[in-house]
Amino acid sequence: MQLFQTFAHQAAASLENANLFEKATRRLQHIQALRTIDMAITGSIDPRLTIHIGLEQTMKELNIDAAAVFRLNSYFQKLEYMAGQGFYTNMIEKIFLDVEKSFAGRAILERKTFYIPDIEKVNENISKDFFRLEGFKSYYVVPLIAKGRILGVLEVFLRNQRNVTDEWQEFLEILAGQIAIAMDNAELFHNLQQSNLELLKAYDETIEALSYALDLRDKETEGHSRRVTELTISIAKEMGIPEEKLIHIKRGALLHDIGKLGIPDSILLKPGKLSDEEWVIMKMHPVYAYQMLSQIEYLHPALDIPYCHHEKWDGSGYPRGLKEKEIPLAARIFAIVDVFDALSNDRPYRKAWQIEKVLEYIREQSGKHFDPQIVDVFIHFVEEKFISK
Known part of the structure; x- marks a missing residue:
């Protein structure tokens, strides 16, 4: 009996160690994924490349079927497609999401993640034709927030329903945060470029005016x-x-x-x-x-x-x-x-x-x-x- 208990304890310890090893391995993979995105953010001024890498890592680490980033057009209060991976068709590229009439809009307005475990059971305004065409069964949408500003949403699509853990959702939100940082950096770079162009234009206009004044003299x-x-x-x-x-x-x-x-x-x-x-x-x-x-x-x-x-x-x-x-x-x-x-x-x-x-x-x-x-x-x-x- 004692021998059996010893074996049982050893088996339990081995199982616990295996679980710990699996968790440690998963955490390490997550850290590496974040590192990859972080290097893309710091090493590239092309927002498309950085967001592409962010989506790639999201799909790989969370084992999802498709993902898309929509950028918020605050003037028209619409969400416009920016980038995506894993889709069978290009239908996603033609979709505009109304902030007031979509789940993505609700994620923005309430600043929290929304999950639809079964698309077919939803009665609200949602493009079911798109979901059926792509074969998606469930859906996550995460607001992209950087420095307190809403920049858009990350949408995640699954073709097979599954039970996801709190850890899975937490990492999804961390990845969304990295993508938001990439978008914010790209916007800052674009604004800086624009400011520099405007400044150079002002300089050159001043030079031309001075040249004209010299001729008048x-x-x-x-x-x-x-x-x-x-x-x-x-x-x-x-x-x-x-x-x-x-x-x-x-x-x-x-x-x-x-x-x-x-x-x-x-x-x-x-x-x-x-x-x-x-x-x-x-x-x-x-x-x-x-x-x-x-x-x-x-x-x-x-x-x-x-x-x-x-x-x-x-x-x-x-x-x-x-x-x-x-x-x-x-x-x-x-x-x-x-x-x-x-x-x-x-x-x-x-x-x-x-x-x-x-x-x-x-x-x-x-x-x-x-x-x-x-x-x-x-x-x-x-x-x-x-x-x-």
Whole structure:
């Protein structure tokens, strides 16, 4: 009898140990699933990828048949499909859930999980055709809440009815919390991107307004900044300069004469020829441009044109006497465009030159004032655009 009791105790202990091992293994798997989702949240800015991983882990760890995330459109008070897995058809993608007339809406309004153990016994407003088509028998819906805000719902579908434990539901709600965090992060990132775009737009509009104001100050060059900017960008594209660098070239071209704000009107607007002393002051305007713009960090990549557009290929330019490829590429392009625009437009002291005459002058200055390679590209472009028509 004692021997039998000993065996019984050992069997009970073994069974208990097996249960504990099973629970420990399950908890470890749950932790790993949460870790996988957490890594997706921190390592990706794509909400679709993160939510896909969240749904994948939900289906795997809870052994469910299908799951979907619906995002709350608070303006229309509707829940809109965002992502899903495990469905036979795409019918789920076309469903819109009314917050006031759906179980998902009740989960949002009451901020708690709802469970329908048997869809066929439900008399309320629910898409039974969808459930029958997919073969679903029971259904869970969990509100997705992050930082106190309702973002949507996680819906879980089962094709076979089953008894689920409190632990199962608790982990479902934990997974829903992770998905909510992913959605919240994605929304924050989107809003940050939008704010940055709006800020950059405001910066560029300010630059364009300042460029226009500079042109107004000097009536002789009205419209000059806009024209040279457009043509500089066109030549830069012809030369294969990457798209991401064109915005800096555009800003630099618009601000190429900003240093003239430091030049007295008596010199800048003087109708006659400048004296040697006045020319020394006038030649400071690229330096003034550098001193002004270098204080603005986001304009650092745009400094090449305002600072260097009066440098010459043979080293005879100013303010630093740079030569050949010491001169930044953007400034070498702009130097040709600047002279072309000046000569091909009327000034009070002379009429505009014919384009052919301007191009002849630019050819003469190839290897002196201008980079010969850019001269070839420029002349070909202008002949195609202005002469061949």
